[in-house]
Amino acid sequence: MENKLQEVNEQAAANASDALSKLIDRQVEVEISRTEVKKVEDLSPLIGPEEMVAGIYLPVTGDINGAALLIFPKETAFVLSDLLVKREPGTTHKLTDLDTSALKEVGNIISGNYLTVLANVLQIKIIEHIPNFSFDMFGAIVSQIITAFAQKTQEALVIEIEFTFKPETFKGYFLLLFEVEQFKAMLGSLVGVAGGGFLETS
Amino acid sequence: MGDMAVIEGPHNLITSGVGSCLVVTLYDPKLQIGALAHTMLPLSPTQNADNKTPLSRNSSSESLPSQQACLVAEQVSAKVKDTKYINVAIDEMLQRMQTQGSEREDLEAKLIGGANMFPSFDSDIGRDNVLGAKEKLKAKGIRIVGECVGGSQGRSVEFSPTTGVVTVKVKF
Numbered sequence: 001m002e003n004k005l006q007e008v009n010e011q012a013a014a015n016a017s018d019a020l021s022k023l024i025d026r027q028v029e030v031e032i033s034r035t036e037v038k039k040v041e042d043l044s045p046l047i048g049p050e051e052m053v054a055g056i057y058l059p060v061t062g063d064i065n066g067a068a069l070l071i072f073p074k075e076t077a078f079v080l081s082d083l084l085v086k087r088e089p090g091t092t093h094k095l096t097d098l099d100t101s102a103l104k105e106v107g108n109i110i111s112g113n114y115l116t117v118l119a120n121v122l123q124i125k126i127i128e129h130i131p132n133f134s135f136d137m138f139g140a141i142v143s144q145i146i147t148a149f150a151q152k153t154q155e156a157l158v159i160e161i162e163f164t165f166k167p168e169t170f171k172g173y174f175l176l177l178f179e180v181e182q183f184k185a186m187l188g189s190l191v192g193v194a195g196g197g198f199l200e201t202s
Numbered sequence: 203m204g205d206m207a208v209i210e211g212p213h214n215l216i217t218s219g220v221g222s223c224l225v226v227t228l229y230d231p232k233l234q235i236g237a238l239a240h241t242m243l244p245l246s247p248t249q250n251a252d253n254k255t256p257l258s259r260n261s262s263s264e265s266l267p268s269q270q271a272c273l274v275a276e277q278v279s280a281k282v283k284d285t286k287y288i289n290v291a292i293d294e295m296l297q298r299m300q301t302q303g304s305e306r307e308d309l310e311a312k313l314i315g316g317a318n319m320f321p322s323f324d325s326d327i328g329r330d331n332v333l334g335a336k337e338k339l340k341a342k343g344i345r346i347v348g349e350c351v352g353g354s355q356g357r358s359v360e361f362s363p364t365t366g367v368v369t370v371k372v373k374f
Contacts, residue, residue: 049219050358052373057320132320137373139219140356144319147222147242147327 005190012114019109024083034160040146049139056107057132063124066178070107076170104131152179206239206285208298211364218358220315222328225359227312229366230304236363239291244334246287288334309344314359316351
């Protein structure tokens with residue numbers, strides 16, 4: 001069966017690369033290195049519950065209801081901030097309001113591109129809402145999103161993203177959580193399975 | 203998340219990355235035993251008509267804090283009791299401590315967490331967790347002797363069952 005998830009990943013990454021390159025006026029390659037379905041209770045060890053991360057949360061409504069959550073480990077957030085506000089590399093050690101705003105824009109770009117491609121492939125309506133930002137422990141950030149959907153969500157689509165600003169590569173994570181039946185239907189349409197398991201897409 | 207344990211000294215319990223979740227500790231100064239629960243939601247579906255599809259969990263002892271050796275006298279798996287709910291967790295902690303000889307009037311409760319990690323997003327989860335715990339503890343006649351709740355910061359918690367001392371760590 002055709003794996004539409006691969007198609008979504010490739011198209012979304014290409015679109016995000018173009019948009020980010022224009023934003024920071026430098027060639028950026030966004031690649032999706034791994035896509036995985038995880039149970040929500042298994043998300044916390046993804047990075048480590050006490051690790052400091054930048055979290056950008058975008059509520060999602062429309063034909064499917066859920067959450068998009070961009071996670072940038074601290075180092076990735078600092079590198080992105082240097083690039084976005086045009087500082088010397090290695091300058092950022094604390095996020096300012098300007099950095100926060102710029103990182104939210106990156107979240108908008110990544111999430112917006114992914115959800116737009118997803119909506120086109122699945123031919124459904126997806127509305128992404130304004131981004132919310134937090135810089136704190138990974139466990140604290142991700143658990144609030146899990147809790148918000150605790151009655152309705154069992155699994156999340158975890159998309160590992162690599163940003164390459166040659167010669168360096170930095171990692172981030174894009175998490176998509178939808179209500180159970182909608183999530184199963186979405187996965188069924190994308191990869192022909194009704195949820196669960198590992199989806200090797202690279 | 204969603205787990206609880208009753209323990210006796212000298213080892214401590216640690217749970218990390220607490221956001222809107224609420225950590226509830228119970229301490230018995232006479233017996234020097236304590237219980238800790240890392241809860242997620244105020245009410246179990248059986249007591250909340252709006253929540254009809256409880257999340258299926260498959261928790262294990264591996265999800266308990268592991269940074270420090272913990273002598274877990276009794277761990278209540280979420281398979282048996284859904285201790286991610288505050289009301290269930292408090293009932294279970296109380297029952298387990300009473301089984302070990304604690305008297306309800308001796309117990310001291312502390313609350314940690316209940317934050318809103320995204321202040322620009324209107325979320326009542328953290329606040330509801332704090333209110334839910336206070337109501338439940340009041341109904342059970344258990345004193346709250348300390349709290350570190352609300353705000354928009356994540357917390358990590360270390361609890362000593364020997365002294366009842368709770369150490370809260372924030373990172374910024």
